[in-house]
Amino acid sequence: MPDNIPLPPALAAIVAGQTLRGLPRLDVRITAPDIRPFLGGNALPGVWSFTAPEPGPHVVVLAVTHGNEIAGAVVLDRWLRAGLRPARGRLSLVFANLDAYARFDPDDPTASRFVDEDLNRVWDIETLEGGRRSCELRRARVLRPLIETADVLLDLHSMLWPSEPLILTGQSPHAAALGLALGVPPLVVADHGHIGGRRLLDYEPFSAAGSERVALLVEAGSHWEATTVATMEATAARLLRHLGTVGPADTVLLPELPGPGPARLAEVTRTITARTPGFAFVRPFRGGQVVPERNTLLALDGDTEIRTPYDNCVLVMPGLRTSPGHTAVRLARFADD
Structure with missing residues (x-):
């Protein structure tokens, strides 16, 4: 027809x-790591923050915004156990939705995306400071002071439906330029968000006109595949190298990666x-x-x-x-x- x-x-x-x-x-081909050793954090519950003697930007790498997107937890668990530390500036590693992640069940892997509501739809001032109550809003309010000190934020995500990996930048030209500079993955998408609420990517400190602070969201591939973990870690590692957050001493933990591919920007x-x-x-x-x-x-x-x-x-x-x-x-x- x-x-x-x-x-x-x-x-x-x-x-x-x-x-x-x-x-x-819905096959789960990776294992959700046991993050109980990291739940206490050293900055906030589930948040580990390290400051280098040399000045530099505050970089926040955030995982499990959605509790069933466990690939990000694999990356942060690996880095924390290996003792990754910044050579310049400050590096914060965040397990975001702890309650939803604790409910992850590989036999029902889509059920733990969130507890009460999507943690990635609450990032506007009115909602954060309003009277609504939920598990996710309570967590967002705890994380907010740390988020507001970030110069660069990378939110690690994966996808249910078949898709090539991509970087989302919102409407920030600085974020689009950074995504293209990283080149992993090579598809960079400038979009307008969702009608259902503002993402962390869209939070005012990163999206306000003239702001030089940057938030990126990487959608690294299918939820529960080893290739998704590899893409996610490659994106995060390239970001840390690009910003000078890590130095030559971390080449074993974060090995040198191939040069950026032919990255292209697509505008929604x-x-x-x-x-x-x-x-x-x-x-x-x-x-x-x-x-x-x-x-x-x-x-x-x-x-x-x-x-x-x-x-x-x-x-x-x-x-x-x-x-x-x-x-x-x-x-x-x-x-x-």
Whole structure:
């Protein structure tokens, strides 16, 4: 059926069923580390902060913002056990959502994303200082004083749906420049966030106009794969080297990495939020996929067609099963096109 002919409801239901049959297997191929030795922290619960004698930026590397994204815990656990210390400035390693992480069960690995609400949707002043109460807001309020001292923050994430790894920068030009300089992973995406709340990436100290403080979010690959751990660690290690936070003495712990790849910046022009329970892609698209032709049919949201607005449209993290009010996909174009 040509893309420019609307699908009748019966055929749309069949397409939706085909998409759902393409869901990924939820195999957990890495082990969640035992972080109990690190729960006390030396700065805050679950937070370890080290200051070097030489001046430099305060770099915060933050893991398990979502309790089931255990790859970041693997990286920080490895670094803490190995005794990583900064050569310049200050380095803080943060296990973010301790309560959700404690609930992780490899037999039900999606259940521990959060306890009460998404910790990565509460980072605005009104919410942080308002009267709402939740497990995640309580943790955000504890972490906030440390976060507000960060010059550079890297938030380690992984993905449920099939996708190429990428770096998210929000709208900060400084963050986009840093992401391109790192080059790992090579896809850098400038986006506008989610309608459901502000991410740590979007928190005012990093996103305010003119701010030179930078926050990056790396989506390193599928949740529970060893390759995701490797990508995550490579991104974090390159950041520490790029900023001069670690020195030559750390070459064994953080071995030299290949030079940056051909990094490209993709700018999100449209965020698609599901409106109906029947939102469905017409086929199981992959994140990072480039759809070559404008007006290609991507999905149906009730009777509404979602189509590519331009040639070479980059699909950013399509969620193949999306509920109303949640981001289904972001559409982007390469800045150098």
